[in-house]
Amino acid sequence: MWxxxxxxxxxxxxxxVLGCLLASAPAATAQDxxxxxxxxxxxxxxxxxxxxxxxxxxxxxxxxxxARRLPGKCDPGGSKANGSCSVRGFSCLFAxxxxxxxxxxxxxxxxxDELFKTIRFDYGS
Numbered sequence: 001m002w003x004x005x006x007x008x009x010x011x012x013x014x015x016x017v018l019g020c021l022l023a024s025a026p027a028a029t030a031q032d033x034x035x036x037x038x039x040x041x042x043x044x045x046x047x048x049x050x051x052x053x054x055x056x057x058x059x060x061x062x063x064x065x066x067a068r069r070l071p072g073k074c075d076p077g078g079s080k081a082n083g084s085c086s087v088r089g090f091s092c093l094f095a096x097x098x099x100x101x102x103x104x105x106x107x108x109x110x111x112x113d114e115l116f117k118t119i120r121f122d123y124g125s
């Protein structure tokens with residue numbers, strides 16, 4: 001096939017070309033995302049503690065509204081180990097981290113980025 005080239009030389013050259021092509025590919029969208037900002041801690045009307053509210057491409061006011069609403073709408077009484085629901089147009093997932101602690105993530109997509117708008121927090125007593 002390639003006169004004068006050994007198989008080993010052809011293989012190494014192919015790997016170098018492939019490496020150059022991959023290095024010039026655009027970066028993943030996760031690296032292009034804005035940083036998460038801290039929106040603090042809060043308490044729901046029933047005294048439930050909501051901690052470490054973080055938001056990306058969402059105002060802290062909206063993030064706190066979603067965080068306050070999720071436990072009562074999606075996990076009334078804190079009886080579910082994990083689940084999903086929709087709050088204020090955000091798709092939310094929550095999971096039990098400890099007997100009285102849940103982690104939650106709510107997101108809205110934009111273009112091809114399903115985590116364009118993201119809210120993260122934990123809640124429990």
